[in-house]
Amino acid sequence: MKKINFAEFGGPEVLRLVTADEPHPGPGQVRIAVRAAGVNPVDWRIREGQKLQAHPIALPAGLGLDAAGVVDELGAGVEGVELGDRVFGEGIDTYAEFAVLSAWAPMPAGLSFQEAAGYPSVVETALRIIREVGVEPGQTLLVSGASGGVGSAVLQIARDRGIAVIGTGGAANQDYLRDLGARATTYGPGWVERVRAIGPVDAALDLSGSGVIRELVELTGDPRKVTSIADLDAPTLGVRFSGAAGSVPDALAEAVRLITLGRLHIPIEKEYALADAATAHIDSQAGHTRGRRVIVI
Structure with a gap:
């Protein structure tokens, strides 16, 4: 088969x-013929060799966590899914024609493979960081870098839970x-004052790693009420860096x-061929980004 690999x-x-x-799938796993694979920032962070909260990478290695496709092999003990089922989920080395998934769910009706591939890690991350930052219904959550995949999921999940959200993003978004x-505002000079003009902030998320941790702590008044998924230096300021995944089956x-309820939709910004994975990373x-980027097989 064809797949994306890197040796350094x-x-x-x-x-x-x-x-x-x-x-080939092991016990409790399935293999899919991949139709689309999600492109996540963690993919290029792994490619760069960043020290994330994950197991060490042995080279040469593949890339990709998220995928949607058609089940074509079942591992031992797998129940509730059949060959030919359309599923989306999380596994390893999903930038490939075939991939093994360790967590999956049936694709909701009406969802394309491209759309489905954009959800697994994004929703897991959004649910995890909303929980970790400790924001409650009726409170206000500030999301820095809110227009990407995780931000899109956070805004919609927060709204579903009765949490008000302030989101920063580019002028076009x-x-x-x-x-x-x-309640949206732009980043750049004066963004802290613009956020204050919107209203008080109970908790904050850094999704872009653009050097805003000190300001987020200032706005919330407590480093324990700030979580980052993008700034590896966040812990030096007393802020949690969240990189270890929670329950993917629950997130799916x-x-x-x-x-299914029509309360979550993450658009596809751009699609790429497998051979163009480097362009997707660039x-x-x-x-x-507005929504997600996906590789189409």
């Missing part, structure tokens, strides 16, 4: 389209953030529930 840490240029042996239920179940690292 570095920039997008280290990614290679290679021919590799097909993977202000209407998008408002459509997701946020919640994603299915919210999508675009992802540039930021300013």
Whole structure:
């Protein structure tokens, strides 16, 4: 099969389209013929060799956590899914024609493979950081860098839970953030004053790693009420860096529930061919994403 691999840490240029042996599922796993794979910031962070809260990477390595596709092999002990089922979920090395998933769920009716591939890690991350930052219904959550995949999920999940949200993003994404239920403002010089003019903040999330941790602590008044998924230096300021995944099956179940109810929709900003994974990483690292980027097989 064809897959994306890298033999050394570095920039997008280290990614290679290679021919590799097909993977096979172990106990409790399924294999899918991948139709689409989600592109997440953690993918290029792994490619760069950043020290995240995860197991060490042995080179050469593949990339990709999220995928949607058609089940074509079942591991021992797997029940409740059949060959030919359309599923989305999380596994390893999903930038490939075939991938093994360790967590999956049936794709909601009406969802394309491209759309479905954009949800697993994003929803798991959104649910985890909302829980970790300790924001409650009736309170206000500030989301810095709110227009990307995780931000899009956070805004909608927060709204579903009765949490008010202030979202910062680029000028071109202000209407998008408002459509997701946020009181929106731009980042850049004066953003702290603009947030204060909107109202008080009970908790804050840093999703972009743009050097705003001190200001988020200032706005909340407590480093324990700030969580980052993007700034590895956050702990030096007493702020939690959240990188270890929680329960993916629970996140998938919640994603299915919210999508089915029409309360969660994350648009696809751009699609890429497998051979163009490096371009997908360049675009992802540039930021300013509205929703998700996916690789289509």
